[in-house]
Amino acid sequence: MSVRREDDGTTIVLDGHCPVEEAEPLLQFLQASPAACLDWRQCTHLHTAVLQVILAARPQLIGPCGDAWVQRWVASNVL
Amino acid sequence: MNALHEQFIAEARELIHQATDDLIAMEREGFALERIDRVFRAFHTLKGSAGVVALPAMGLTLHAAEDLLAAIHAGKLDASSAIVDQALACLDQVARWVDDFEAGGALPPSAGEDARSMAAMLRSLLSESGVTETAKKSAQRSSAPAAEGRLPKWVSRLIESHQGRIVDETRESPAELFAFSYEPDSQCFFNGDDPLNLMRKVPRLLAFHAEAHETWPPVADLDPFACNLRLQGISAGGHAELADIFRLVPDQVRLVEVPLEALRLDQAHGADDDDRVGLIRVVIEEQRQVLRAANQGDDMIGRIGAVSRAAANALRYGGLQDLADAIERANVAALSERNAGHLLSALDQTQALLPRASSAVPPDAAVVSGSADAQVEEAERPASRALRVDEGKIDALVNLAGELIVAKNGISHLARRLQDELEDRELARAVRREHDAIERLAGEMHAAILQLRMVPLAQVFRSFPRLVRDMSQRLGKKVRLVTNGETTEADKAIVDRLFEPLLHLVRNALDHGIENPEQRRTAGKAEGATVTMRASRAGDRFIIEVIDDGRGIDPAIVRRRARERGVIGDDELAALLDDQVIDLIFSAGFSTAAEVSDISGRGVGMDVVRATVERIGGRASVISRIGAGTTVRLDLPMNIAMSRIMVVSAGGQIFGIPMDAVTETVRLAPDRVSRIKNNDGFVLRDRIVPICSLAELMKLPQARPPGLDARLVIVTDISGKVIALEIDAIEDRLEVVLKPLQGLLSNARGYAGTTLLGDGRVLLVLDLKEILP
Numbered sequence A: 001m002s003v004r005r006e007d008d009g010t011t012i013v014l015d016g017h018c019p020v021e022e023a024e025p026l027l028q029f030l031q032a033s034p035a036a037c038l039d040w041r042q043c044t045h046l047h048t049a050v051l052q053v054i055l056a057a058r059p060q061l062i063g064p065c066g067d068a069w070v071q072r073w074v075a076s077n078v079l
Numbered sequence B: 001m002n003a004l005h006e007q008f009i010a011e012a013r014e015l016i017h018q019a020t021d022d023l024i025a026m027e028r029e030g031f032a033l034e035r036i037d038r039v040f041r042a043f044h045t046l047k048g049s050a051g052v053v054a055l056p057a058m059g060l061t062l063h064a065a066e067d068l069l070a071a072i073h074a075g076k077l078d079a080s081s082a083i084v085d086q087a088l089a090c091l092d093q094v095a096r097w098v099d100d101f102e103a104g105g106a107l108p109p110s111a112g113e114d115a116r117s118m119a120a121m122l123r124s125l126l127s128e129s130g131v132t133e134t135a136k137k138s139a140q141r142s143s144a145p146a147a148e149g150r151l152p153k154w155v156s157r158l159i160e161s162h163q164g165r166i167v168d169e170t171r172e173s174p175a176e177l178f179a180f181s182y183e184p185d186s187q188c189f190f191n192g193d194d195p196l197n198l199m200r201k202v203p204r205l206l207a208f209h210a211e212a213h214e215t216w217p218p219v220a221d222l223d224p225f226a227c228n229l230r231l232q233g234i235s236a237g238g239h240a241e242l243a244d245i246f247r248l249v250p251d252q253v254r255l256v257e258v259p260l261e262a263l264r265l266d267q268a269h270g271a272d273d274d275d276r277v278g279l280i281r282v283v284i285e286e287q288r289q290v291l292r293a294a295n296q297g298d299d300m301i302g303r304i305g306a307v308s309r310a311a312a313n314a315l316r317y318g319g320l321q322d323l324a325d326a327i328e329r330a331n332v333a334a335l336s337e338r339n340a341g342h343l344l345s346a347l348d349q350t351q352a353l354l355p356r357a358s359s360a361v362p363p364d365a366a367v368v369s370g371s372a373d374a375q376v377e378e379a380e381r382p383a384s385r386a387l388r389v390d391e392g393k394i395d396a397l398v399n400l401a402g403e404l405i406v407a408k409n410g411i412s413h414l415a416r417r418l419q420d421e422l423e424d425r426e427l428a429r430a431v432r433r434e435h436d437a438i439e440r441l442a443g444e445m446h447a448a449i450l451q452l453r454m455v456p457l458a459q460v461f462r463s464f465p466r467l468v469r470d471m472s473q474r475l476g477k478k479v480r481l482v483t484n485g486e487t488t489e490a491d492k493a494i495v496d497r498l499f500e501p502l503l504h505l506v507r508n509a510l511d512h513g514i515e516n517p518e519q520r521r522t523a524g525k526a527e528g529a530t531v532t533m534r535a536s537r538a539g540d541r542f543i544i545e546v547i548d549d550g551r552g553i554d555p556a557i558v559r560r561r562a563r564e565r566g567v568i569g570d571d572e573l574a575a576l577l578d579d580q581v582i583d584l585i586f587s588a589g590f591s592t593a594a595e596v597s598d599i600s601g602r603g604v605g606m607d608v609v610r611a612t613v614e615r616i617g618g619r620a621s622v623i624s625r626i627g628a629g630t631t632v633r634l635d636l637p638m639n640i641a642m643s644r645i646m647v648v649s650a651g652g653q654i655f656g657i658p659m660d661a662v663t664e665t666v667r668l669a670p671d672r673v674s675r676i677k678n679n680d681g682f683v684l685r686d687r688i689v690p691i692c693s694l695a696e697l698m699k700l701p702q703a704r705p706p707g708l709d710a711r712l713v714i715v716t717d718i719s720g721k722v723i724a725l726e727i728d729a730i731e732d733r734l735e736v737v738l739k740p741l742q743g744l745l746s747n748a749r750g751y752a753g754t755t756l757l758g759d760g761r762v763l764l765v766l767d768l769k770e771i772l773p
Helices: A020-032 A048-057 A068-075 B003-029 B033-052 B056-073 B081-104 B111-128 B133-140 B153-161 B163-172 B195-201 B239-245 B273-293 B300-317 B321-337 B341-353 B371-377 B391-422 B425-452 B464-475 B492-513 B517-522 B555-564 B570-575 B578-586 B606-615 B743-747
Strands: A003-005 A011-018 A037-046 A060-062 B177-182 B205-212 B229-235 B253-258 B454-456 B479-484 B489-491 B529-538 B541-548 B619-625 B629-637 B642-650 B653-658 B662-668 B674-676 B679-684 B687-693 B711-718 B721-727 B729-737 B751-756 B762-766
Touching (some): A003 A020, A011 A020, A037 A048, B056 B081, B056 B111, B153 B205, B163 B205, B239 B253, B273 B300, B300 B321, B300 B341, B391 B425, B391 B729, B492 B629, B555 B570, B578 B619, B606 B629, B642 B762, B653 B729, B662 B679, B711 B729
Parallel strands (some): A037 A060, B479 B529, B653 B762
Antiparallel strands (some): B177 B229, B177 B253, B205 B229, B454 B489, B619 B629, B662 B711, B674 B679, B679 B687
């Protein structure tokens, strides 16, 4: 599972390759705990659908993003 | 030719048509802002698509035209006929290029030169007239692929937020820059697409932005699998590579060339820090202006965000991270209190803290502004719901449906045999029932398939406003064209063949029908004449009328000409009423080369109009009143694939006769027939109708001696000539698919075509016009 919630419920972690299917669980986590932080340092590849959830929900991010392209082009200008 | 190119060709033609229509309407009905806007959009979209298929020459020309239209739109230039002329000429040129591109996949070698001279002409109109200083300046820079201010807002925004990097990159290795805006289809995730992956492939990406295509819904309502993103960026990787990356999603991507001057390279040519600081100063100053210009309206929040982003980026680019952070802090404060004051004072502070630059910053320096381009943002047309299908495929369906009907007629024949030969009524009735069901279904299917081939008459009508405009200018006549009923639909094969006859009718109306302005004034008419093209549906046929309010046709002149040219015998001519005389204009040989003019000439007369119309199963007639005008009426079938025929026997053979030629059938008692000269004839409603024997015409032995029994005739009306055709019996009435004669028979005269009968026999269908004397 590349999306998981830390036990304390305050942090959601994206780990490794995050394909399209991860968009839904990520969204559910963010809906359940809107104040949670998102740690995407271990994420190596982000699918568009997953990024879209992040862009829409705008959680507090713990970075830098492990996906270098996303870090370069999204984390620094868009978010 | 790949799908992208095909789509480009089809779309370009549509846009050219639309822009032509709008230009002409604009000239006629006044230069309303909305119209200019539409024309501008059409040019703009054309230019964009020319960019996508990499036709720079076309882009250059269209760009010049676009600038001209933009100047009119902005009120810097007064619209005039000269401008409309030039814009139309530009569209003509583009239309020719589209043809070339379709034929050879490329523009002709002369395209570059043509493009430059066309662009120069367009720009000369821009500088000639009372254009303001700035407009003049941009006109002189004619080589610019896109003048500043012409850039869509989103491109300006991208440049603004990544200015530093873009300037750096292009300074190190100059390249053509292209901005792209990609809106992935909302269902794209289901197709396994990952739009971000395309972004990752973009070579030499210099700027990137991602935003919601439609405002994000609350997180609770978000659909994670519906893509709602707009991905934008600027690349220095070259057009070809971008086009290749987006080749599968051309409909979702817009590519815009970013002219280097949009980057204000002139202020950043050197590599030294002074210039860099100077640039930052310019950017910051610009941001201050943006903020000051803002009202406390709804866009305030957006402005604050954009301004702080641009300023912070500029500062980071200059290595001034602390100042950038300060701006971002001010941004947060400004946003939370919805007060731009915080940001404004932070900008002022930044300006003061910037290292002193040795070179002065020009006071008027401004970063690209996307002023008049809100309309460009909205320029996307709604996606067409139409399906483009190759005509050949539809024709194959039409043929199959036709064969099905023939096969169905076979079952009908079978049912009759069952009844006659086996005398099994029960079985015959069952077969008949099934036959009826198949007949209904086959008929519906045939109709549905024919419906596929139906196209609106607008397809032919829409060439005419332009033609009428050009012709009336050349003739020095004032003519307004009114079209009505363009939505009337008919089979494509018919609509396609109507252009020439209609062109001829309209030319005639303009050339011969409509008087000079002085003549019209003298006659007490309005100087501006009206030509109306009107289409309407009448049952399973449709009518097109070409009506002018000109001088009308003088029967006396027609009589004289007909006599001079021997179109008709003198006796016959004398017997004709005035209304019938006018019809002689359709006779072969009536119009001669002597009256061939530039406009309606080419040696084709009205006879060709009638012949063409009759070949597709139509009829042409004319009504005219001296001084009041002329109406030519074409009565046409909606489709030609099915014909109703009457199967008759004569001389021991059967023939088909098209029903549209038959007005009635009459059984004549011997005493009704009288001998007139060498011919038999009878009186039908006070009119003498000659009788011809079909057997005799077909050189067949007479089945029975004429005289004693009642004689059966069908009365035909061919081009107003009424003749009774004697036959032995009427066998059947059928709806058939008429096939033209082929092979050895293709030159045989007298036949309209053949069809297969239910029992497998071939039925020859007669062309009465050719066989009747």
